[in-house]
Amino acid sequence: ISCGVWKIKMSNEMKNDDVIFNYFKLICDEKDDIKCKALGSDWITAMENNILSMEKDLDESDKIKHAEDIENNKQYLESLKNKSASEWREFATQCMVEIVDNKK
Numbered sequence: 001i002s003c004g005v006w007k008i009k010m011s012n013e014m015k016n017d018d019v020i021f022n023y024f025k026l027i028c029d030e031k032d033d034i035k036c037k038a039l040g041s042d043w044i045t046a047m048e049n050n051i052l053s054m055e056k057d058l059d060e061s062d063k064i065k066h067a068e069d070i071e072n073n074k075q076y077l078e079s080l081k082n083k084s085a086s087e088w089r090e091f092a093t094q095c096m097v098e099i100v101d102n103k104k
Contacts (some may be wrong), residue, residue, distance in 0.1 A: 020101045024092035033085035040088040044077050
């Protein structure tokens with residue numbers, strides 16, 4: 001699953017991409033490994049809250065329709081929870097590249 005899985009189609013999608021890019025840049029630039037991992041953990045928490053919010057807004061038929069994607073996203077987030085600081089920096093770099101590539 002790529003970083004783009006977290007994008008929500010909105011009218012201000014470009015601005016959202018910039019915010020996400022800047023957050024991943026913070027992860028990459030953080031020299032303190034503990035703080036870097038904390039930023040990664042905060043990102044996971046935000047994405048988990050995002051999923052819960054999206055689920056809450058879905059009607060029952062859409063919940064059923066998207067149940068597999070939602071579960072896959074939850075499992076993916078769970079798989080990120082034990083990343084080291086260097087793994088977070090690598091992940092953030094890959095996400096930043098993906099964001100730039102998608103803007104082209």
